[in-house]
Amino acid sequence: MAATGPRRDSARRPKGRGPGPRMRSVGSSVAGELAQRRSARSAGWWIGGLTIFVMLAFLLGPTLKTYVDQRREIGALQEQVAAQRADVAAMEKEKALWGQDTYVEQQARQRLKFVKKGEKAYEIIDLDQAAEAPTGATGQSAAAAKSRNAWYGQVWESIKIADNPQGVGR
Template sequence: MLAFLLGPTLKTYVDQRREISSLQEKVAEQRADVAAMEKEKALWGDKTYVEQQARQRLKFVKVGEKPYTIVDLDEATPAKADPVAEAASRSPWYGQVWESVKVADDPLIPAR
């Protein structure tokens, strides 16, 4: 009789302890995220870091500097003509849609 009365209460207690544990883990993860974001915020407060990011991400240069962009093209294999791109250059949008449907249906064109 005692087990019958205490069983559901014990199960509820164990379930709640498990939920508390998972929520504590979640809070710890969120605190780590907040710490990382605060660190990044501090970095963005530094003028040299902002300049570095503008140069890297946005390709900004100072007055008088010459920007260079290196493009690595594999010239050993020529680029294959894309049938959808070719259709897009010579037809209206509905023609482009129809051409893409035809290309998708064609088993002879290799999948990308």
């Protein structure tokens, strides 16, 4: 084989110079086909990637929403548990108070108007409050009825008042 001269490869060829006139017509059609194949392949990749993304969004979206909702619910339940623990602590403190005889006696005197033998019970009524107190069906103020009666008498008076709210005779 005879060497016709040094051959330049395409990487060392000066820019702007393409193949000879004979190769241009064949090369341009091949290059066009390659460009179309690449763009079709690139579009296929984009469509495939987009399809996978949409499928993942549809599959993982509800799961992610459920996860977020459950985390929110767990937070609310933890707050509720903390509030209930505070209530339990307050109730235990009150239970300890009810274990003391002096506290029980104090509550009986305040709530039920109990007195010991030989004691006289007095209740001071503020005149301003007595004047503002609503009158019941019997024409008496609720504060006056409360001060006169024991707790069971107060219950009976409230029943009578509730039974006849317009104040139409007894």
